[in-house]
Amino acid sequence: MAPDQAARALRRWLVACMIAVLLAMAVGAITRLTESGLAITVWRPVSGVLPPGSEAEWQEAFASYQQIPQGQTVHAGITLDQFRRLYLWEWFHRILARVAGIVIALPFFYLLLRGAIPRSLTLRLASLPVLVLGQGVLGWYMVKSGLSERTSVSQYRLVAHLALALLIYLVAAWTLFRDARATDPDPPGRTDGVALGLAALVVLTILSGGFVAGTDAGYLFNTFPLMAGRVVPPSYWALDPAWRNWFENPVAIQFNHRVLAILVLVTALVTWIRHGRRRPDGAGHNAWRLVPAAVVTQVMLGVATLVLVVPIWLAVLHQLMAVVLLTVLLRAGSFGVPGGKARLDFTNGSG
Numbered sequence: 001m002a003p004d005q006a007a008r009a010l011r012r013w014l015v016a017c018m019i020a021v022l023l024a025m026a027v028g029a030i031t032r033l034t035e036s037g038l039a040i041t042v043w044r045p046v047s048g049v050l051p052p053g054s055e056a057e058w059q060e061a062f063a064s065y066q067q068i069p070q071g072q073t074v075h076a077g078i079t080l081d082q083f084r085r086l087y088l089w090e091w092f093h094r095i096l097a098r099v100a101g102i103v104i105a106l107p108f109f110y111l112l113l114r115g116a117i118p119r120s121l122t123l124r125l126a127s128l129p130v131l132v133l134g135q136g137v138l139g140w141y142m143v144k145s146g147l148s149e150r151t152s153v154s155q156y157r158l159v160a161h162l163a164l165a166l167l168i169y170l171v172a173a174w175t176l177f178r179d180a181r182a183t184d185p186d187p188p189g190r191t192d193g194v195a196l197g198l199a200a201l202v203v204l205t206i207l208s209g210g211f212v213a214g215t216d217a218g219y220l221f222n223t224f225p226l227m228a229g230r231v232v233p234p235s236y237w238a239l240d241p242a243w244r245n246w247f248e249n250p251v252a253i254q255f256n257h258r259v260l261a262i263l264v265l266v267t268a269l270v271t272w273i274r275h276g277r278r279r280p281d282g283a284g285h286n287a288w289r290l291v292p293a294a295v296v297t298q299v300m301l302g303v304a305t306l307v308l309v310v311p312i313w314l315a316v317l318h319q320l321m322a323v324v325l326l327t328v329l330l331r332a333g334s335f336g337v338p339g340g341k342a343r344l345d346f347t348n349g350s351g
Helices: 003-033 055-065 080-113 119-144 155-179 193-215 242-248 250-274 283-289 291-307 312-333
Strands: none
Touching: 003 080, 003 155, 003 193, 003 312, 055 080, 080 119, 119 155, 155 193, 155 242, 155 312, 193 242, 193 250, 193 312, 242 250, 250 291, 283 291, 283 312, 291 312
């Protein structure tokens, strides 16, 4: 494969990986918000591709769901038609996860065999199919936490599932922005540590949002900026030992997420004024120009999601916008001080 052709193919695959992960994350958020994630009580990676095809199979799946704690409490008394809607959201999420696995794994091996992946990227990009496989296993491990004693999945496993999805996205995005070039006339130079530090803060905030989702903390204190008329809400330290409040107390979890979001907003705007807008013209400067709009939009979506008591469409948009903000910062971070970046050799990819 010619160098330019190899570079284009690699970039297209990485973009496809990012889109596949985003779609899976969006439907995963809908699955969580509709409390559909436990509707399928078995894990069948192959035969589970198809939903129940007959009335008897639907009745069997429904009966299985009625045996778990969520089916006996949260959704007690639902009809078969209502169960079908729950089931199909979770089924769609699992199908998208399988599609994402195919989009990530099959082109990787094809590009590897065609010599389109430089040796310096082989190990990193080989991690993507492995991480996707691990994500499938982790997803079922998460679901299992809600099938016996709990009425929902463990927030710890939910956040781990979210973190692994973010890791897959980050590997693809960073490689696309930083390394998937053939003969770039403007090498990116050293990375922008300021942008990457801010990106790390955004990741932390996204993961704290996973704890908000996992504990339904977003349905508490639907006012802003105060919580129950106070800056620090009552019952923040309700659990013992104290560290449990950060991960298991919905009051503390929502407060912490608010604080992190405000910290991201202030830090991003101050950093843009002092650092981003003063960057020399070029790709890095253009990426920094998007930071203020992205971070303000994200915070506004978060506040709207809260005060409107978590509409599904708005909550999903809030999650996706967080990834957009992260992407903008990764793009800015991939372009640092010009000079010194060796170009990749696409003429001898996999050897």
